[in-house]
Amino acid sequence: MVFEYAPAPESRAVVDIRASYGLFVNGEFTDGHGEPFKSINPADESVLADIACADEGDVDRAVKAARAAFDKVWGPMPGRERAKYLYRIARIIQERSRELAVLESIDNGKPIRESRDVDVPLVAAWFFYYAGWADKLPYAGFGPDPKPVGVAGQVIPWNFPLLMLAWKIAPALACGNTVVLKPAETTPLTALLFADICRQAELPPGVVNIITGAGETGRMLVAHEGIDKVAFTGSTEVGRQIARTLAGTDKKLTLELGGKAANIVYEDAALDQAVEGVVNGIFFNQGHVCCAGSRLLVQESVADEVLERLKARMATLRVGDPLDKNTDVGAINSAAQLAKIKELSEAGEQEGAERWSPPCELPSQGFWFAPTVFTGVAQSHRIAREEIFGPVLSVLTFRTPDEAVTKANNTPYGLSAGIWTEKGSQILWTAQKLRAGVVWANTFNKFDPASPFGGYKESGFGREGGRHGLEAYLNA
């Protein structure tokens, strides 16, 4: 007997989306002078709002507002007072958590279960954590009297819109910097709602400025001579461009870029737990995760069994309405991203890997991609080398721990990795050998404001989270 799920949609009544949004500069919503664009709901392609686009003059205005706020208000303010503003923001985020979660799911396409239980609680935690640092910076190990850097230009991606905003703004403000932040053009709405939260918190005007636009606006922001520090999360290719733009300047730079994480399953792993971790590793947030466990490395002796259990588990994943509380996998964020996932998946088939997806009915409107696994993948295949940024898992096998580590490290990326084994010494040995900034052992995709996050090699440089996350925003 099969029990069907009844629809369990979260109410949209809690959010109030305006018809159009301006740029949040110096504490006010103001007009943009570029060509406005639309933010759409990726689950049904309906238009959500018109969004202003910042041109060069708008960027300049925002940077100047941030500079004035830094010089006159935020920079000179005692740390204990800055702390209280950040605590206020954390509290308001908690108070408005359902509204933020629903809006995030509508604009991004991620399941409400994730925006409600992962994204938004972490956003509040991030502000609460860094609030506490604001008046303790001389004890952070960056010298007796560390100073803020100045004005930070921050460009964030669409996969965790509000969480990436928190990762950028909370440490910057705690250290006494002011910011100009550009959210991704497909997911600006929660950042614009955050602007309202700043107003409710009575944050001084100009401390946080939010400008919307596409890549061109981001380029103008990072190149602006009034910026002292650039923080970027996004693709490795754009990260390279930014590093070139900043060459020869005094600007500080941190980059959190792509990944192609290996999730290593040894033969003695608790297999059901491992399969849960593998599923979480690649299908969490539709695989739109830079640290996604997109390469499953499974020991040959248990490969068949793991694959059988994995496919059985994948068949139970519920794909559909992001606002349904039973949904596991939501909508792909944009048509462009869907096209990229399709293109790479087709390349996987053409290069000889075997493709499988569970029977899965996808909605007719919106951007959707069924959870997919490729077996028989070689290290040379594009699906083993390139970041797909979608719900697509490539499976490779190994015989010895040395081989597992060699294959895991055989990538220009180095953001994250996973290890599944019941043997403690093997966990520590493997963790030591992996060239990755975050290693999850017998777990995956865990995040915390107290825990540093960031990559080796072409996954970028600098760390976000923890004491380490302060360094990018301080001059020792």
Add this chain to the structure above:
Amino acid sequence: MPDRLAVRKTYKLFIGGAFPRSESGRSYVVTDAKGRFVANASQASRKDARDAVAAARKAFPGWSGRTAYNRGQILYRVAEMLEGRRDQFVDELRRTGASKTAAGAEVDAAVDRWVWYAGWADKLSAVAGAANPVSGPFFNFSTPEPTGVVAVVAPDSPLLGLVSVVAPAIVSGNTVVAVASEPAPLPSITLAEVLATSDLPGGVVNVLTGRRAEVAPWLATHMDVNAIDLAGVPDDQVQDLEEKAAGNLKRVLRPLGDDWAGEPGTARMTAFLETKTVWHPVGV
């Protein structure tokens, strides 16, 4: 005429623990402060730079896999060997124009610098690492790890400056390809002789002499170099090398205007560290 003609040293490169000449067969004249001939130094080529990177990469797993205690012992051994050759370094530095007092002080400072960094080997993790109190049932710890192969464009301070940029890179387990001071390369090769007799594994430090402007760009673009220290790069070449380094997102340490005689601090060590954070559930 002297009764006995001195046996001069041939100054070569230092790659993978060996002292080869440049594969290009080129050398350049090194003069003393008064313009008199001192020696022909090897003029390293692109191929030499690539050989040095290959040697450094090969040495990385072994060196980074040593215990911190062992690396500290080896760096201390370098200080011992350097102390034993004090007179030789004083002579070489005096030929670059330093007074006897200044040359002696520089060698002493270089010895002391190795001792300072030797002691850091097993303390860096305590200062730069952490056990993180995450909000959940997980054990979570962060440890600093070496970033990999570090290219170092050494400053013109021919001994103390070189030691001050090489030691902080290797103490944590990185391996180094260093481009020595162009006008005063000879102490770098004598230092290489010290390193070669200090139980430092071959390839951990590789030294190239020659034209900075020729060699540095090959290191900045090399895809198997993880980081580059621009300490000795003239201001007008920094931007170009930084742009080249962006190709594989090298960690770049811009010239900091260091006073090599001053307190070193930790910045040169932490510039070439990666923080690795490991999570594991807690439970029964």
